[in-house]
Amino acid sequence: MKKSTRFFSLLTITFTGLLLAGCQNKSTTKTATTRTLTDSMQHKVKVPTHPKRVIGSYLEDYLVSLDIQPVRQWSVKNGTSRQDYLAKYLKDVPLINYDLPYESIAKAKPDLVLVGTSSTVQGGKYAQYNKLAPTYVVKNGDTVSWRTQLMDVAKAVNKTAKAKQVLKKYDQQRAKARKTVQQKAPNQSAAVLWVTNNSAFIVNDHAASGALLYQELGLKEPALVQSISKKATADWSPISLEKLTELDADYIFLVNSDKSAAMFNEPIWQNLKAVKNQKLFSYGPKTSWMYKGPIAYTEMTKSVLKDIQ
Structure with a gap:
């Protein structure tokens, strides 16, 4: 065999080997079945x-x-409370109690468990959950925004690009809504109340619908909401009927879980500024006003735009 022929034969073999190796590497990358991530509690x-x-x-x-x-949906007391505003997306998805019983998780046979609060996995619970399925604790806490949580969930499920699209679309809609609100209700204040079992609660300014009204849409925060929010230890703080006399809000968005509440007939309630001016807008407990996230905030924004004239 001539030297030139041998040279080209060896070159062909070498090139083919490199090509196959490259294909194998690409194939290995494409077919990787797991990724190792570090969650908010530093678990690998x-x-x-x-x-x-x-x-x-x-x-x-x-x-x-x-x-x-998801293969299960959050609930309290066997479905007495659930995120009903997501019903059309979670049709026929079985419930799981908020405290995530081990046996319920095992029965669901998940391949990934996402946990939304660090307290849920304290006391050795993380190790137990992690035996059932890979368990990832999402960023959480009073200073963690819903946007941050969305991106962390997206990282865990390998959907970061999709999450960026969701946020881009939401922020475009929010910017338009904020402009409309500022035009229709300049310098107007608002508050969100929840009435259940003839008791009133007020949302703090950095949680759920409170964050939406004040941070996202730019409505003015009443002094009473500011005061209560500074001391709030939960998303919703109890407020007495007498204390409500200090609520000088132009608009009140009411989450009404007790339509027959006696407090609605009290002079204090009827003399609230928003009530007297017919700027009290009532929503049932099955709406998104108790929650947060791109879907909840989009629905609430539509309600605000409809109500504010």
């Missing part, structure tokens, strides 16, 4: 690259917005 978690059976109790708004249907 080996999560599925493309999870198919996800439990994300109280994180369903994020999951649905990322086109993932």
Whole structure:
């Protein structure tokens, strides 16, 4: 065999070998079944690259917005309370109690469990959950925004690009809504109340619908809301009927879980500024006013735009 022929034969073999090796490397990358991530509690978690059976109790708004249907949905007392505003997305999805019983998780056979609060996995619970399925604790706490949570959930389920699209669309809609609100209700104040069992609660300014009104849409925050929010230890703080006399809000958005509440007949209630001016707007407990996330905030924004004239 001539030297030139041998040279080209060897070159061909070498090139073919490199090509095959490259294909194998690409194939290995494409078919990787797990990724190792560090969650908010510094756990090293080996999560599925493309999870198919996800439990994300109280994180369903994020999951649905990322086109993932969880295999269980958050509830309290066997469904007495659930995120009804997500019903059309979670049709036929079984319930799981908010405290995430081990046996309920085992029965669901998830390939990934997302936990929304660090307290849920305290006392050795994390190790127990992690035995059932890879368990990832999402960023949480009073200083963590819903946007941050969405992106962290997206990282865990390998949907970061989709999450960025969701946020871009939401922020475009929010900017338009904020402009409309400022035009229709300049320098107007608002508050969100929840009435249940003839007791009133007021949302703090950095949680749920409070964050939406003041931070997202730019409505003015009443002094009473500011005062209560500074001391708030939960999203909703109890407020007495007498204390409500200090609520000088132009608009009140009411989450009404007790339509026959005696307090509605009290002179104090009837003399509230928003009530007297017919700027009290009532919503049932099955709406999104108690929650947060891109879907909840989009629905609430539409309600605000409809109510504010």
